[in-house]
Amino acid sequence: MSFEETDTVTDVAGSAAAGSDVAGSAAAEPDVAGSAAPVPNPHATAEQVEAARHDSKLAQVLYHDWEAESYDEKWSISYDKRCVDYARDLFDATVPFSEQRKLPYDRALELGCGSGFFLLNLIQAGVARRGSVTDLSPGMVKVATRNGENLGLEIDGRVADAEGIPYDDDTFDLVVGHAVLHHIPDVELSLREVVRVLKPGGRFIFAGEPTNAGENYARPLSTLTWRAVTNVTKLPGLSGWRRPKAELDESSRAAALEAVVDLHTFSPGDLERMAHNAGAVEVSTATTEFTAAMLGWPLRTFEAAVPPGRLGWGYAKFAFHSWITLSWIDANLWSRVVPKSWYYNVMITGVKPAAS
Numbered sequence: 001m002s003f004e005e006t007d008t009v010t011d012v013a014g015s016a017a018a019g020s021d022v023a024g025s026a027a028a029e030p031d032v033a034g035s036a037a038p039v040p041n042p043h044a045t046a047e048q049v050e051a052a053r054h055d056s057k058l059a060q061v062l063y064h065d066w067e068a069e070s071y072d073e074k075w076s077i078s079y080d081k082r083c084v085d086y087a088r089d090l091f092d093a094t095v096p097f098s099e100q101r102k103l104p105y106d107r108a109l110e111l112g113c114g115s116g117f118f119l120l121n122l123i124q125a126g127v128a129r130r131g132s133v134t135d136l137s138p139g140m141v142k143v144a145t146r147n148g149e150n151l152g153l154e155i156d157g158r159v160a161d162a163e164g165i166p167y168d169d170d171t172f173d174l175v176v177g178h179a180v181l182h183h184i185p186d187v188e189l190s191l192r193e194v195v196r197v198l199k200p201g202g203r204f205i206f207a208g209e210p211t212n213a214g215e216n217y218a219r220p221l222s223t224l225t226w227r228a229v230t231n232v233t234k235l236p237g238l239s240g241w242r243r244p245k246a247e248l249d250e251s252s253r254a255a256a257l258e259a260v261v262d263l264h265t266f267s268p269g270d271l272e273r274m275a276h277n278a279g280a281v282e283v284s285t286a287t288t289e290f291t292a293a294m295l296g297w298p299l300r301t302f303e304a305a306v307p308p309g310r311l312g313w314g315y316a317k318f319a320f321h322s323w324i325t326l327s328w329i330d331a332n333l334w335s336r337v338v339p340k341s342w343y344y345n346v347m348i349t350g351v352k353p354a355a356s
Protein backbone atom coordinates (compact mmCIF):
# COMPACT_ATOMS: atom_id res chain seq x y z
CA MET A 1 0.00 0.00 0.00
CA SER A 2 1.19 3.51 -0.70
CA PHE A 3 -0.01 6.86 0.60
CA GLU A 4 -0.38 10.16 -1.15
CA GLU A 5 1.05 11.80 1.92
CA THR A 6 -0.41 15.31 1.90
CA ASP A 7 -3.95 14.14 1.14
CA THR A 8 -3.79 11.52 3.81
CA VAL A 9 -2.61 13.96 6.41
CA THR A 10 -5.67 16.07 5.80
CA ASP A 11 -7.92 12.98 5.85
CA VAL A 12 -6.43 11.65 9.02
CA ALA A 13 -6.72 14.96 10.75
CA GLY A 14 -10.29 15.28 9.59
CA SER A 15 -11.27 11.88 10.88
CA ALA A 16 -9.31 12.41 14.07
CA ALA A 17 -11.47 15.42 14.63
CA ALA A 18 -14.47 13.21 13.89
CA GLY A 19 -15.86 15.50 11.25
CA SER A 20 -18.18 17.06 13.78
CA ASP A 21 -18.92 20.71 14.47
CA VAL A 22 -17.03 20.40 17.68
CA ALA A 23 -13.94 19.73 15.71
CA GLY A 24 -14.63 22.57 13.40
CA SER A 25 -11.47 24.04 14.85
CA ALA A 26 -9.61 22.06 12.23
CA ALA A 27 -9.21 25.07 9.99
CA ALA A 28 -6.23 25.18 7.68
CA GLU A 29 -3.01 26.60 9.06
CA PRO A 30 0.17 26.05 7.09
CA ASP A 31 2.60 25.52 9.95
CA VAL A 32 2.85 22.01 11.34
CA ALA A 33 3.08 19.68 8.41
CA GLY A 34 4.20 22.26 5.93
CA SER A 35 0.81 21.89 4.22
CA ALA A 36 -2.74 22.60 5.40
CA ALA A 37 -2.81 21.30 8.95
CA PRO A 38 -5.49 21.42 11.64
CA VAL A 39 -5.18 24.15 14.22
CA PRO A 40 -4.87 23.29 17.94
CA ASN A 41 -7.98 23.87 20.04
CA PRO A 42 -6.68 24.28 23.60
CA HIS A 43 -9.91 25.48 25.26
CA ALA A 44 -12.65 22.88 24.89
CA THR A 45 -16.06 24.09 26.00
CA ALA A 46 -18.46 22.04 28.13
CA GLU A 47 -20.46 21.22 24.95
CA GLN A 48 -17.36 20.01 23.16
CA VAL A 49 -16.41 17.84 26.12
CA GLU A 50 -19.92 16.38 26.15
CA ALA A 51 -19.68 15.48 22.44
CA ALA A 52 -16.27 13.92 22.99
CA ARG A 53 -17.58 11.57 25.69
CA HIS A 54 -18.96 9.39 22.89
CA ASP A 55 -16.06 9.77 20.50
CA SER A 56 -12.70 8.60 21.78
CA LYS A 57 -10.66 10.13 18.94
CA LEU A 58 -12.28 13.52 19.31
CA ALA A 59 -11.62 13.21 23.04
CA GLN A 60 -7.93 12.52 22.31
CA VAL A 61 -7.69 15.68 20.23
CA LEU A 62 -9.48 17.93 22.74
CA TYR A 63 -7.76 16.50 25.80
CA HIS A 64 -4.26 16.57 24.34
CA ASP A 65 -4.69 19.94 22.62
CA TRP A 66 -5.74 21.25 26.03
CA GLU A 67 -2.59 19.81 27.65
CA ALA A 68 -0.08 20.49 24.87
CA GLU A 69 1.45 23.83 25.87
CA SER A 70 1.80 22.83 29.55
CA TYR A 71 2.58 19.17 28.98
CA ASP A 72 6.34 19.32 29.56
CA GLU A 73 5.83 21.19 32.80
CA LYS A 74 3.03 18.90 33.99
CA TRP A 75 5.08 15.75 33.46
CA SER A 76 8.49 17.27 34.34
CA ILE A 77 9.69 16.52 30.81
CA SER A 78 13.02 18.01 29.83
CA TYR A 79 15.44 17.63 26.94
CA ASP A 80 18.60 17.61 29.04
CA LYS A 81 20.67 14.76 30.48
CA ARG A 82 17.96 13.72 32.95
CA CYS A 83 15.39 12.79 30.32
CA VAL A 84 17.94 11.84 27.64
CA ASP A 85 19.29 9.20 30.04
CA TYR A 86 15.78 8.13 31.02
CA ALA A 87 14.72 7.61 27.38
CA ARG A 88 17.95 5.75 26.62
CA ASP A 89 17.49 3.55 29.71
CA LEU A 90 14.02 2.57 28.48
CA PHE A 91 15.49 1.70 25.09
CA ASP A 92 18.35 -0.32 26.60
CA ALA A 93 16.03 -2.14 29.02
CA THR A 94 13.79 -3.25 26.15
CA VAL A 95 15.95 -3.84 23.11
CA PRO A 96 18.45 -6.75 23.03
CA PHE A 97 22.07 -5.76 23.67
CA SER A 98 23.14 -7.06 20.23
CA GLU A 99 21.07 -4.27 18.64
CA GLN A 100 23.47 -1.62 19.97
CA ARG A 101 25.81 -2.18 17.05
CA LYS A 102 23.11 -0.88 14.66
CA LEU A 103 22.94 2.55 16.32
CA PRO A 104 22.20 5.15 15.25
CA TYR A 105 19.20 4.18 13.11
CA ASP A 106 18.92 6.53 10.17
CA ARG A 107 15.23 7.44 10.00
CA ALA A 108 12.83 7.14 12.94
CA LEU A 109 9.10 7.73 13.39
CA GLU A 110 7.27 8.48 16.64
CA LEU A 111 3.55 7.75 17.03
CA GLY A 112 1.58 9.74 19.61
CA CYS A 113 4.64 11.92 20.14
CA GLY A 114 3.04 14.35 22.61
CA SER A 115 5.62 17.08 23.14
CA GLY A 116 8.33 14.82 21.68
CA PHE A 117 9.75 13.42 24.92
CA PHE A 118 10.71 9.97 23.59
CA LEU A 119 12.04 10.51 20.07
CA LEU A 120 13.72 13.87 20.66
CA ASN A 121 15.57 12.44 23.65
CA LEU A 122 16.40 9.17 21.85
CA ILE A 123 17.93 11.19 19.00
CA GLN A 124 19.96 13.16 21.51
CA ALA A 125 21.00 9.86 23.11
CA GLY A 126 22.43 8.64 19.78
CA VAL A 127 19.69 6.10 18.99
CA ALA A 128 18.56 7.75 15.72
CA ARG A 129 19.83 10.43 13.33
CA ARG A 130 16.59 12.10 12.23
CA GLY A 131 12.91 11.66 12.81
CA SER A 132 9.25 12.35 12.13
CA VAL A 133 7.00 13.17 15.09
CA THR A 134 3.29 12.39 14.65
CA ASP A 135 0.22 12.69 16.84
CA LEU A 136 -3.55 12.89 16.54
CA SER A 137 -3.47 16.21 18.42
CA PRO A 138 -2.41 19.23 16.31
CA GLY A 139 -1.37 21.00 19.53
CA MET A 140 1.04 18.22 20.41
CA VAL A 141 2.57 18.09 16.91
CA LYS A 142 3.12 21.83 17.08
CA VAL A 143 4.88 21.61 20.46
CA ALA A 144 6.98 18.54 19.50
CA THR A 145 8.10 20.13 16.23
CA ARG A 146 8.98 23.36 18.03
CA ASN A 147 10.91 21.44 20.71
CA GLY A 148 12.84 19.56 18.02
CA GLU A 149 13.68 22.78 16.18
CA ASN A 150 14.80 24.47 19.41
CA LEU A 151 17.16 21.54 19.99
CA GLY A 152 18.53 21.86 16.45
CA LEU A 153 17.42 18.33 15.53
CA GLU A 154 16.48 17.10 12.06
CA ILE A 155 12.74 16.73 12.73
CA ASP A 156 9.48 17.03 10.82
CA GLY A 157 5.99 16.88 12.29
CA ARG A 158 2.63 15.70 11.04
CA VAL A 159 -0.88 15.18 12.41
CA ALA A 160 -1.53 11.47 11.98
CA ASP A 161 -3.63 8.64 13.34
CA ALA A 162 -1.61 5.62 14.47
CA GLU A 163 -4.33 3.37 13.02
CA GLY A 164 -3.56 4.64 9.51
CA ILE A 165 0.01 5.89 9.40
CA PRO A 166 0.38 8.34 6.48
CA TYR A 167 3.73 7.07 5.21
CA ASP A 168 4.70 4.58 2.52
CA ASP A 169 5.62 0.96 3.17
CA ASP A 170 9.25 0.27 4.15
CA THR A 171 10.05 3.88 5.09
CA PHE A 172 11.56 3.82 8.59
CA ASP A 173 14.43 2.06 10.33
CA LEU A 174 12.86 2.57 13.76
CA VAL A 175 9.34 3.29 15.04
CA VAL A 176 8.89 4.38 18.66
CA GLY A 177 6.09 5.38 20.99
CA HIS A 178 5.73 6.20 24.67
CA ALA A 179 2.43 5.98 26.54
CA VAL A 180 0.45 5.87 23.30
CA LEU A 181 -0.76 2.31 22.64
CA HIS A 182 -3.27 2.39 25.50
CA HIS A 183 -5.03 5.32 23.75
CA ILE A 184 -5.49 3.56 20.40
CA PRO A 185 -8.81 1.74 19.84
CA ASP A 186 -7.39 -1.08 17.68
CA VAL A 187 -3.85 -1.71 18.93
CA GLU A 188 -3.25 -4.68 16.67
CA LEU A 189 -4.23 -2.64 13.59
CA SER A 190 -1.80 0.04 14.65
CA LEU A 191 1.00 -2.51 15.14
CA ARG A 192 0.25 -3.85 11.65
CA GLU A 193 0.68 -0.30 10.38
CA VAL A 194 3.97 -0.03 12.27
CA VAL A 195 5.25 -3.22 10.66
CA ARG A 196 4.12 -1.93 7.25
CA VAL A 197 6.02 1.37 7.44
CA LEU A 198 9.19 -0.26 8.85
CA LYS A 199 11.90 -1.34 6.45
CA PRO A 200 12.54 -5.11 6.50
CA GLY A 201 14.68 -5.77 9.57
CA GLY A 202 13.55 -2.46 11.12
CA ARG A 203 12.63 -2.35 14.81
CA PHE A 204 9.83 -0.87 16.89
CA ILE A 205 9.79 -0.08 20.58
CA PHE A 206 6.82 1.09 22.66
CA ALA A 207 7.36 2.01 26.29
CA GLY A 208 5.32 3.45 29.15
CA GLU A 209 2.16 1.37 28.69
CA PRO A 210 0.08 0.66 31.82
CA THR A 211 -0.28 -2.93 32.97
CA ASN A 212 -3.58 -4.41 34.15
CA ALA A 213 -2.15 -4.89 37.64
CA GLY A 214 -0.49 -1.46 37.84
CA GLU A 215 -3.71 0.34 36.98
CA ASN A 216 -5.36 -1.30 40.00
CA TYR A 217 -3.10 0.55 42.41
CA ALA A 218 -2.03 3.69 40.50
CA ARG A 219 -5.44 5.13 39.64
CA PRO A 220 -7.06 4.67 43.08
CA LEU A 221 -4.00 6.28 44.70
CA SER A 222 -4.31 9.24 42.31
CA THR A 223 -8.04 9.64 42.92
CA LEU A 224 -7.55 9.56 46.69
CA THR A 225 -4.78 12.15 46.46
CA TRP A 226 -6.90 14.51 44.32
CA ARG A 227 -9.86 14.28 46.73
CA ALA A 228 -7.64 14.75 49.78
CA VAL A 229 -5.79 17.79 48.41
CA THR A 230 -8.83 19.57 46.95
CA ASN A 231 -10.75 19.09 50.24
CA VAL A 232 -7.95 19.83 52.70
CA THR A 233 -7.11 23.06 50.89
CA LYS A 234 -10.64 24.31 51.59
CA LEU A 235 -9.64 24.62 55.26
CA PRO A 236 -9.07 28.13 56.63
CA GLY A 237 -5.44 29.15 56.34
CA LEU A 238 -4.72 26.83 53.40
CA SER A 239 -6.32 28.92 50.66
CA GLY A 240 -2.87 29.76 49.25
CA TRP A 241 -2.56 26.08 48.37
CA ARG A 242 -5.89 25.99 46.56
CA ARG A 243 -6.08 26.46 42.80
CA PRO A 244 -8.67 28.99 41.60
CA LYS A 245 -12.10 27.44 41.02
CA ALA A 246 -12.02 28.16 37.28
CA GLU A 247 -8.77 26.17 36.96
CA LEU A 248 -10.13 23.29 39.04
CA ASP A 249 -13.29 23.26 36.90
CA GLU A 250 -11.19 23.14 33.74
CA SER A 251 -9.13 20.30 35.25
CA SER A 252 -12.30 18.43 36.17
CA ARG A 253 -13.63 18.81 32.62
CA ALA A 254 -10.35 17.49 31.28
CA ALA A 255 -10.36 14.70 33.86
CA ALA A 256 -13.81 13.70 32.58
CA LEU A 257 -12.18 13.19 29.17
CA GLU A 258 -9.37 11.18 30.70
CA ALA A 259 -11.78 8.31 31.26
CA VAL A 260 -12.60 8.42 27.53
CA VAL A 261 -9.01 8.65 26.27
CA ASP A 262 -7.50 5.88 28.42
CA LEU A 263 -8.77 2.84 26.56
CA HIS A 264 -6.62 -0.11 27.60
CA THR A 265 -4.31 -1.66 30.10
CA PHE A 266 -2.20 -4.65 29.08
CA SER A 267 -0.57 -7.79 30.31
CA PRO A 268 2.88 -8.35 28.78
CA GLY A 269 1.53 -11.55 27.17
CA ASP A 270 -1.41 -9.71 25.51
CA LEU A 271 0.93 -7.20 23.95
CA GLU A 272 3.30 -9.90 22.69
CA ARG A 273 0.39 -11.77 21.11
CA MET A 274 -0.83 -8.63 19.32
CA ALA A 275 2.65 -7.88 17.97
CA HIS A 276 3.00 -11.43 16.65
CA ASN A 277 -0.45 -11.25 15.05
CA ALA A 278 0.62 -7.96 13.43
CA GLY A 279 3.47 -9.80 11.68
CA ALA A 280 6.40 -8.89 13.94
CA VAL A 281 9.19 -11.28 14.90
CA GLU A 282 11.77 -11.21 17.73
CA VAL A 283 9.05 -9.82 20.01
CA SER A 284 9.79 -9.35 23.70
CA THR A 285 8.52 -7.31 26.65
CA ALA A 286 10.00 -5.84 29.83
CA THR A 287 8.40 -3.99 32.76
CA THR A 288 9.44 -1.10 35.06
CA GLU A 289 8.16 0.77 38.15
CA PHE A 290 6.48 -1.01 41.04
CA THR A 291 6.89 1.01 44.26
CA ALA A 292 8.08 3.94 42.08
CA ALA A 293 4.60 4.07 40.51
CA MET A 294 2.93 3.91 43.93
CA LEU A 295 4.84 7.06 44.84
CA GLY A 296 4.93 8.74 41.42
CA TRP A 297 1.20 8.82 40.69
CA PRO A 298 0.12 10.45 43.97
CA LEU A 299 2.98 12.95 43.69
CA ARG A 300 1.99 13.98 40.16
CA THR A 301 -1.64 14.31 41.18
CA PHE A 302 -0.64 16.44 44.17
CA GLU A 303 1.40 18.69 41.86
CA ALA A 304 -1.60 19.13 39.54
CA ALA A 305 -3.95 19.92 42.44
CA VAL A 306 -1.99 22.86 43.91
CA PRO A 307 -1.21 26.20 42.22
CA PRO A 308 1.62 26.00 39.67
CA GLY A 309 4.95 27.16 41.10
CA ARG A 310 3.80 26.65 44.72
CA LEU A 311 6.08 23.68 45.39
CA GLY A 312 9.48 24.99 44.31
CA TRP A 313 12.83 23.36 43.54
CA GLY A 314 13.34 21.63 46.89
CA TYR A 315 10.16 19.66 46.39
CA ALA A 316 11.03 18.87 42.74
CA LYS A 317 14.44 17.50 43.79
CA PHE A 318 12.91 15.45 46.60
CA ALA A 319 10.24 14.00 44.26
CA PHE A 320 12.73 13.14 41.52
CA HIS A 321 15.31 11.54 43.81
CA SER A 322 12.68 9.55 45.70
CA TRP A 323 11.33 8.24 42.41
CA ILE A 324 14.83 7.34 41.13
CA THR A 325 15.64 5.52 44.38
CA LEU A 326 12.42 3.52 44.28
CA SER A 327 12.94 2.72 40.60
CA TRP A 328 16.38 1.33 41.46
CA ILE A 329 14.93 -0.77 44.28
CA ASP A 330 12.19 -2.04 41.93
CA ALA A 331 14.72 -3.00 39.24
CA ASN A 332 17.27 -4.59 41.55
CA LEU A 333 15.41 -5.94 44.59
CA TRP A 334 11.66 -6.26 44.06
CA SER A 335 12.24 -7.82 40.63
CA ARG A 336 13.57 -10.93 42.41
CA VAL A 337 10.27 -11.64 44.13
CA VAL A 338 7.50 -9.66 42.39
CA PRO A 339 6.06 -11.06 39.11
CA LYS A 340 6.88 -8.99 36.02
CA SER A 341 3.15 -8.41 35.36
CA TRP A 342 2.65 -6.57 38.69
CA TYR A 343 4.88 -3.68 37.61
CA TYR A 344 3.16 -0.52 36.38
CA ASN A 345 4.81 0.01 32.95
CA VAL A 346 5.20 -2.49 30.17
CA MET A 347 7.47 -2.00 27.13
CA ILE A 348 7.49 -4.02 23.94
CA THR A 349 9.89 -4.40 21.04
CA GLY A 350 9.89 -6.39 17.84
CA VAL A 351 11.22 -6.49 14.30
CA LYS A 352 9.75 -6.51 10.79
CA PRO A 353 10.84 -9.80 9.16
CA ALA A 354 13.70 -9.36 6.70
CA ALA A 355 12.64 -9.67 3.05
CA SER A 356 12.92 -13.30 1.91
Ligand SMILES: C[S@@+](CC[C@H](N)C(=O)[O-])C[C@H]1O[C@@H](n2cnc3c(N)ncnc32)[C@H](O)[C@@H]1O
Pocket residue numbers: 060061064111112113114115116117118134135136137140160161162163177178179180183184185208
Ligand atom coordinates in the same frame (compact mmCIF):
# COMPACT_ATOMS: atom_id res chain seq x y z
C1 LIG B 1 -0.17 10.08 27.19
S1 LIG B 1 0.23 11.02 25.78
C2 LIG B 1 1.95 10.56 25.58
C3 LIG B 1 2.73 11.61 24.84
C4 LIG B 1 4.22 11.31 24.68
N1 LIG B 1 4.44 10.14 23.86
C5 LIG B 1 4.87 11.18 26.02
O1 LIG B 1 5.16 10.05 26.43
O2 LIG B 1 5.10 12.19 26.66
C6 LIG B 1 -0.55 10.12 24.46
C7 LIG B 1 -0.46 10.81 23.12
O3 LIG B 1 -1.00 9.93 22.13
C8 LIG B 1 -1.77 10.70 21.23
N2 LIG B 1 -2.75 9.82 20.58
C9 LIG B 1 -3.87 9.30 21.10
N3 LIG B 1 -4.50 8.51 20.21
C10 LIG B 1 -3.76 8.54 19.09
C11 LIG B 1 -3.90 7.94 17.80
N4 LIG B 1 -4.93 7.16 17.47
N5 LIG B 1 -2.94 8.20 16.88
C12 LIG B 1 -1.90 9.01 17.18
N6 LIG B 1 -1.72 9.60 18.37
C13 LIG B 1 -2.64 9.37 19.32
C14 LIG B 1 -2.38 11.77 22.09
O4 LIG B 1 -2.83 12.88 21.35
C15 LIG B 1 -1.23 12.10 23.04
O5 LIG B 1 -0.42 13.13 22.57
